[in-house]
Amino acid sequence: MRMLLLILLLPMTAYAGMMSFSVSPSIIKYETVQGGIKAFDLTFINQGDNSLKADIQIMDFNLDKKGVPVITNKSNNTGQWARFVAIDKNNFKVGAKQSKKIHVTLKTPRGKPGGGYFAVVFNTSAPKLKRKSKGIQNVMTIGGQLPVLFIGEISRSGKRKVKVLKGAVNKAPYTKEKPFKLRFVLKNIGTTHVNVTGDVLLRHNKKVIGRLMLESGSGLILPQGERYFVATWAKSDRYANKKIQAEARFSYVGGRTSKKISFKIP
Amino acid sequence: MPINFKIFVWLLCVLPALTNASGTKSVDMQVQADIHASMQMQWHRIEVDDLHYQQMKNKIKLKPGWVLLPYGLYVELQTNDVSRIVSLRVNNLISTNKIDTIATDSIYISHNGNALVTAKKDLAILDPEDRGLLKKHVLLFVIKTNPTQKPGQYLANFKFVSNTLP
Amino acid sequence: MNIKKIKTLLVLLFISIISNTHSAIDTDMQEVASLNVNAVVAPYTTVSVSTNELSFSVLGTPGAYISTDVVTLTVDSNQSTWSAFAQASSLVHNDFGVADLPAERLSFAINDSKQFLPLKNNVLFLQGVIDQEPEPVKLSFRLTTTWQDTPGIYKGKVTIAFLNNP
Incomplete structure (x- = not known):
């Protein structure tokens, strides 16, 4: 239906970009006790030449049949501990070649023996530029997403089969x-x-x-x-x-x- | 006294001093390098007159009612991480008045001129086997039009999703 | 001879000996006994380094990283000439089976020089002479990494060796 005009990628702003970032560590395996509090530090490193904006979410995490992480919204599903996790900041800006520390706290639930899993997801984008005219709205936005996977277990409580x-x-x-x-x-x-x-x-x-x-x-x-x-x-x-x-x-x-x-x- | 014997005696006297003079000393410094995982992505929009666009466009076979968008993406990716995979995620297109959407099941991606794949699933563009290599990608986008879609201007959002295989 | 006369003779003899000895000491220092004296000035080389640990933290994308550890080296020697050499070993990853970082990835610069010399083989970088006042020398080290290097901890050593030339 060629009448349909879809102008997606207009020649407006910011269509060339570069992102170079990393989070350390990227996978955390740990043991904990019921009712205990466990704290972790993550370092977000902006390795590029431009500043970055990052929004952080705590989400559920599973693996597909090929072992690729699948990140989904927080839920009450068994073994998903995203709902017991807090972070000290939900978003931040980090300049070129700089890093930022994020503090993650888990309040291990009681009465839920076995493993617990969650992901701290960093969604990155270029900081918003000031637009000269409000008429310029149609832009393509590109962002990055990098999850840190937490794979935990309440010590000696899990059944392996x-x-x-x-x-x-x-x-x-x-x-x-x-x-x-x-x-x-x-x-x-x-x-x-x-x-x-x-x-x-x-x-x-x-x-x-x-x-x-x-x-x-x-x-x-x-x-x-x-x-x-x-x-x-x-x-x-x-x-x-x-x-x-x-x-x-x-x-x-x-x-x-x-x-x-x-x-x-x- | 024979000359050989004189030399022998001289050497006996002098040699300990010589050894001391040519002695070597050394200092070892322990070196530790901590190399962190790193990833770099670079992209720019390509237009109809771009060489990459033209090369890939010629490989796409469009069915009636399918529209190739006049813009695409050129992406370069590189990582040193041993278990990193990167995928491209295309979100629903949202009209600039925020009312209408074109869902991802109507969007298809041509990746480096290969057969069209649905944008409903993340498109893998970097595998662990690609570690260390500079991967280049040309991505063109095709919309499968239908009567329910409203004409207008739409906002596109793409995301590079990076995962580490646990 | 009677005892009295013998005693007199002995006294006279004793007095004679004493006076002769005294004369020897007082006047011509006649050699009675001699001691050989050997004073040995041993050759020495002292080396001091401000630190024996070098670390590199490669947080960013691969490239050249200069360590924040600057080594101050001071050499003092009473030898005729001395030379200082530097050499590095390859850096070995903590995990078995991961490729090493070859020694030539490490390089160093002297004082404020911008030129870094690769540490592949024994590199002569300093020479001194006997009358030279010891002057500290600053050594900066640089590590070059590539996208092919696996993330992780690598360990190795840099050896500074000193040779006194006879």
């Missing part, structure tokens, strides 16, 4: 660019986070023909979360038309689990 939901192989044909892959999905059915590692044994006619490491970054799975574990097998062409049994074995602090699947290489 993981189960394998399913295992599958990718579809043929298999090439150098698209090799044979096995993928398993694990779910954390405990009450605290776990780091899982795994491998898969391949058998043909009850004889072990290979052992592959299952890749999943750090293997971190939050409670009720799921994560992919993937292995690539470069030698699948040697077993064309053969039936293969794969046994995936996983281990984590306090436990183990495994899953067997069978498949035929086309």
Whole structure:
């Protein structure tokens, strides 16, 4: 519908920009006690040549199946502690090559054993410029977002348990660019986070023909979360038309689990 | 006294002094370098007559009713962080009178001339494998028009979302 | 001879010895016994440094960072000439498997010089002579980082060695 005029990026103000910033640390893992107060310091560093404005929010934090953080609004969900967190400032301006400290305080809840998770999110933008005319309104704004992830646990109160939901192989044909892959999905059915590692044994006619490491970054799975574990097998062409049994074995602090699947290489 | 013996005796007397004279001393200074994670983003708007715009525009196949916006974004990104990913988030377009919106499910992004992807999800533009590399991106935007959309001027908001993989 | 005469002779002999000794001391200092005296002035080199720790805090984007730790070096030696050399080791990351920062990333400048010399091999930077009044020398150190360097703590050392030349 070409009648529709969408003028998004008007030649007005501030269409070239640079941002260079970092927050330290970017991930905080900690233990705490019920009813206790825990304090943390974060340093926001503006590494660029222009000043920056930052707005801070406390938000819920989960991981998707690939282990990428997913930040959502504060909620009352189990294991989400954003609602128990306070910060000493909600916004600030920081000049070029300067840094700012932010103080974060957690009042650990009572009666909620296990893990607790939240993110302190820094939303950055260039400070607003004074406009010469009020008529100039249509601008494109660009900002940055950088969360600091807090992964905590009430000491010795969490239950660690993981189960394998399913295992599958990718579809043929298999090439150098698209090799044979096995993928398993694990779910954390405990009450605290776990780091899982795994491998898969391949058998043909009850004889072990290979052992592959299952890749999943750090293997971190939050409670009720799921994560992919993937292995690539470069030698699948040697077993064309053969039936293969794969046994995936996983281990984590306090436990183990495994899953067997069978498949035929086309 | 044979000359060799004289020299031998002389050396015996002089050598300890020589050793002292050519002695070496050294001082060690312990060095510690603390390198922090760092990320740099640079962008500018590109217009229809920009070379990057033209190169990528030629790769886009538009369906009827789809409108390629006359502006795009050129972005450069670099990080030293081992587990950093950066995504582009496009928010709903909001009219300048703040009444009308064009939702992200009508917005599509062409990333470096690749096939159009929906702007409903964050578009990954930097992966951990890209660590240390200077990544360059040309982003063009396409609107899938429909009769409910009102003509006018709209405000666009983009956000570079940086995450560290835990 | 009777005892009286022997006693007289002995007394006279004794007096003679005493007077001769006294004469020897008083008059010609006749050599009775001699002592060899050796005074040894040992060669020395003293070195003092104001600090033996150098730190770099790389908070910003990769580049050249000058340490706030300035090393004041004073050398005093009674040798004929002496030379001072500087050398650095590569900086090793705390985590196993992370690439080191090679030694040539470290460089140093003397006093207020703007020219930084890389510390790749033994670098001769100062020489002195015997009559020279010891003068303190200020050394500034610079570390150059790149986007490919993994964040974290790196440790190494800089060695200042002194050689006295015979």
